[in-house]
Amino acid sequence: MAQRHIIDFSKLDKEDLESIGKSAYLLSELKYLKISIPDGFIVTTSFFEDFLEQTGIQAKITKIRKLNHPAIEDSIEKLLTPVKKEMLYAAIPQNLAIKIYNSYKKLSGVFKEPSLRVFSSTHSNKSVIFPNVKGDANLILKIKRIWSFYLENAVTIVVQKNIDSKIKGKIFTDDFSRDKLNFLTEDQISQLKVYAQKIQKHFYFPQELDYALVKEKIYITNVTPLTNVSKKQEIFFSNKKIRKVLVRGISLNPGIVTGKTIILKDQNVTRIKNGEIVVLPKLNAPIWPEIKKAKAIVVDSLLSKGHDRMIYRKHLQFPIIHDARNATKVIQNGSIITVNGMTGDIYQGGL
CATH class of the missing domain: 3.30.1490.20 (ATP-grasp fold, A domain)
Known part of the structure; x- marks a missing residue:
């Protein structure tokens, strides 16, 4: 292209x-x-x-x-x-x-x-x-x-x-009660809720939304994953549990999965079992046959070549997070984590 x-x-x-x-x-x-x-x-x-x-x-x-x-x-x-x-x-x-x-x-x-x-x-x-x-x-x-x-x-x-509006505010996609909507009509509140539900469903995780009203029309002016709102890197799920962001990288493939981790610092891919989340320092083409058993991949290093990224995206149909820096040090072998292939965030625990 x-x-x-x-x-x-x-x-x-x-x-x-x-x-x-x-x-x-x-x-x-x-x-x-x-x-x-x-x-x-x-x-x-x-x-x-x-x-x-x-x-x-x-x-x-x-x-x-x-x-x-x-x-x-x-x-x-x-x-x-x-x-x-x-x-x-x-x-x-x-x-x-x-x-x-x-x-x-x-x-x-x-x-x-x-x-x-x-x-x-x-x-x-x-x-x-x-x-x-x-x-x-x-x-x-x-x-x-x-x-x-x-x-x-x-x-x-x-x-x-820029949106110039006297009526603006913030909402959370998983908790409408966090925002005062007194200046909006029932129809406008309904429209805002529809937007919030669409965004929550699309990104899987709660988001903070900035909205503004212009000529009776609701605009979304900014979206922030709730992982960015908290200085402690914690996220509120709709079930009110608190999940910690272990590490953050760049997403290569979308999707969201939960599973048991295997840390492969030695690149010994023969140890991979079906459905595991593989965490390794770098991703090399020779390890493909075994790596396909994985449910998701988290890589410390950056996949800098566009050609490589295109190949991985095409042949590995599951979430891949690269440039996760010290993932092999932060994530514990055998632990349960959740990989969000939409945002590049890796969370402690399951959904």
């Missing part, structure tokens, strides 16, 4: 999901569920990479990175500082800039300059956010500002209309 520079929320393909980051992924899923969200578009990592290449900035970054000597290792960031500054002042090539302008016009209409929310979308929970951006020139500047924070790792950027 050809690389795309700008993607409307409604035009995301399944192939895009691994590269667009968590925030953009959640928004795209809401669009798929036919839930009303503020209009917007995504500036992809391909756009950023082509910008660096066409302006010659990538060549400078590569040259600095080649200065890989212990004596200057701590100075690499300082050497990149002027490159970041240059990027902020560099003009985006016309063939790329026109794509942002065209998408901006679709949001703004002929005479209006809408207030926009511009933010990074990564697979972590950290994001750079500019909440009230107006005008196309300011939009371009904020996009480059975000790029400057992620010079070494290309990042997806979400551009979305």
